[in-house]
């Protein structure tokens with residue numbers, strides 16, 4: 495099966511992610527290799543290119559903020575959480591389209607922490623990375639990175655993203671039409687050059703960068719040296735299109751790295767997660783069975799003769815048949831599961847079998863525990 499690489503574009507607000515995506519899109523269209531585009535930024539107003547999957551089609555950022563009384567970042571995170579509940583559908587679509595597309599481009603919110611450090615961001619990233627060779631493109635606003643302290647802050651940020659996602663990363667120095675990125679490349683390859691720039695800034699700033707800050711920067715630059723070894727660095731101008739070919743070459747080399755280094759790690763982690771989940775399910779099943787035995791000996795199994803069951807007793811109906819079309823229903827569905835599993839009506843042997851079947855099925859089907867929900871929601 496053909497597996498198009500997924501390029502996830504991350505970067506600070508205003509670094510030029512959207513313009514970069516637009517440039518990649520135009521470049522690939524020109525080469526007659528149209529990409530598949532996913533927008534994960536719920537707050538973006540105008541996207542200057544066609545998207546195939548857009549988070550804004552499934553969640554309304556403004557309404558989410560209003561409904562849950564949230565600020566801008568909370569709103570983005572909640573939108574991502576709601577979107578993450580649909581990740582199975584997204585993966586289904588991508589897998590269906592995979593044979594006909596050259597690359598998948600994913601735009602992410604400028605508030606990086608909302609995506610990279612949120613549970614939903616991790617779910618989306620893991621889902622993509624476990625199905626397709628996935629590469630991160632970290633976009634840097636070059637003209638704003640010319641001082642040693644902003645350069646270092648940006649690199650530490652990139653390092654923490656690499657540490658969190660554990661995916662191959664390409665550092666993209668953008669806006670090189672306005673500022674050449676040679677200085678940054680030199681700082682990344684020549685430790686002495688960075689030290690010299692540090693000293694120069696110390697002198698210029700009348701020693702404000704000296705003392706504690708100076709020695710901290712020195713130590714961090716030594717630590718970052720190791721981080722730089724794992725990166726590919728390219729300079730581009732999303733405005734003019736310069737450097738885009740080199741970027742795609744870097745993507746190809748990172749895809750090889752993904753296959754060699756990251757995929758085995760991901761497989762290992764997935765197997766460990768599954769084994770843990772299976773053990774957990776077996777434990778839950780044992781407990782459920784024990785509960786059911788107790789329940790079967792109770793009055794639910796056979797009503798005592800002197801207890802009259804009223805003719806209007808409601809039928810056992812675990813959940814409403816409504817499909818989970820919106821967030822409220824998703825939440826309500828989850829609450830209902832708990833209610834029903836505790837209501838003591840488990841003495842019914844056919845229900846016992848069905849719950850057991852569903853729990854096993856859950857382990858086989860998906861990683862997000864939705865099959866059990868589907869089972870409960872399914873009309874019968």
Ligand SMILES: Nc1nc2c(ncn2[C@@H]2O[C@H](COP(=O)(O)OP(=O)(O)OP(=O)(O)O)[C@@H](O)[C@H]2O)c(=O)[nH]1
Nearest residue numbers: 506507508509510511512513604669672731732733
């Ligand atoms: N000179 C120059 N300007 C650029 C380049 N790329 C982007 N810009 C400008 O940088 C600004 C921000 O670009 P966007 O693409 O909106 O940045 P973004 O990272 O998507 O911004 P958020 O969505 O807010 O996170 C815009 O004014 C762009 O025109 C470039 O290569 N050269």
